[in-house]
Amino acid sequence: MNDVLIRLENITKSYGAGMEPAVNNLDLEVQRGEVLVLVGPSGCGKSTTLRLINRLIEPTSGKIVIDGEDVTTVNPSQLRRKIGYVIQQVGLFPHRTIAENISTVPVLLGWDKKKIAARVDELLELVSMDPDTYRDRYPKELSGGQAQRVGVARALAADPDVLLMDEPFGAIDPITRDRLQNEFLRLQQDVKKTIVFVTHDIDEAIKMGNRIAILREGSQIAQLDTPEAILAHPADEFVESFLGSGAILKGLTLKKVSDTELHQVPILRQPVMREDALKALQDSPDQVGLLLDSNDKPLRWIDEKAINRTSQPIERSGRPVTVDLQPEDTLQDAITVMLQSSAGMACVTDRRGKYLGCTTIESLAKLIMSDN
């Protein structure tokens, strides 16, 4: 995959003589279908760089080529309609419904109504929002996470090749952010857009990027490589200090739960017979079994102590399973959940909540060891 879609050539943006240019002589290539993350400290010019690509900011000098065409001379509005744009504050139009917001660019492009309506529904499905519920709502009725989903749907509306994202998940609470990041990665597997993604959060960069450009002052590239390579071989002290400590732990965000071998614990189903349960636990090397409901959804961790506590039915003893992992979650998520779990392991379920297996510290350690 060595097909360059976006090329910045000698781009400089300065805001007047005597001031350091915000972007200084930058050369950057973005390949088709990749997520290139621009990351760096605040004020390093990463947002400016992003906004140069769709010419929200005009370069002082240099050339921007998208898909072989020099776009520094085309009509900027026409250009932007072909490039998706997502910003941290989302910027949904408060006086327009969700459907109207999403159809902004298709309307500008003059699509017919039927096609637009179908596209809106398709996009809402794509970002996991029920079209019938949300189509006619207004932005103020949405939570921050939902608003950004609509923001992403709106950016994808006219099926642009390129998506520019300026700290899209920066203003969202950590739990929702994590879920949105995972959803976004899954979505990207389907849509395969060429994405330039700006963030100041190195962990997000490692998680989201196929390649990462670490930028310093003046949008100078300190290192541009895959997350694995950057974590393993930081180019210089600046990159090292920017990565911070715990590069191995950060590497955990690069691996998925599905990369590990799932461990099977004894399974109990309702109604649980005390003797059967006891036997199942004793036959297995594990100290603990898992109670599933009729849909195979994990309910509770059951250990011997819970079984022996005869004061209440087994269905109500043991500790409840509070958080499930899904195969596409990262190993970092897995560690967090495991540390919180009373059983020292974490349930993995599919998207419908159906039990698949468990991750254990051993299986994690095995995967990490196998790398080094």
Added chain:
Amino acid sequence: MSIATTPSTQRTPLAERLDLIVSPIFAIGLAILGWAVWFYSDVDETTLSILRPEKIQTQLVETILLGLASSVLVIVIAVPVGILVTRKGFPRLKSFLVNTLGVGQSLPVYGLIVIYFSWLGAGAFTVLIALATYSLLPVLRNTIVGLEQVDESVIDAARGMGLTSRQILTRIELPLAVVVILAGIRTAIVINVGFAALAFLIGGGGLGVTINSGLVNNRDSAILIGAVMVAVLALVFDFLSALAQKYMKPKGL
């Protein structure tokens, strides 16, 4: 007469409902007062002649026309100017305009009418210009405030999606500013309808004539009834503007 400048976007539904109730209540109360005066005071020949229906009718029409015409003039001037100075490249012009018109408004309407009288002569037209000058500021200021309070990120997103500047203005900025702009227009209409009563000073007609005749002939009931009619008229227009505000406010805000 107070001048509403606070953007009303943060009003609670209760405040909005009160908005539609308060002026009718006052109008009805005043109207009852007017009738009471009519019924319980000695109405002599002079008073009757001052309050002759056909006279009142003409004055009413004159007042309304004067108030509305000056308001239309203000809207036609202030809204486009407000839009213009909020575009990029006019920050100085904007503060200059707001400041100078602030001075214009600190003069009493009475003074403005006299100033224009010495320049344009007597007649309704002079009053119209004076009223327009006086009520220009609330509309201009609210247009500017209304456009400037539109969330920067909404405009950024719109630009990033490829809307042209004109499309951003007509499809995003103006709809989002319309509530605040209408609040300014409402203030202007109330000012203009109310102060149109001063038109009689320089021969501009209107309900002020009735009040003035009452004063000259020493007929208190005529003065009161004239004043009540001016006030009720202003309140009715306040109510109509509140209705317009309610129904022109975009959904979703």
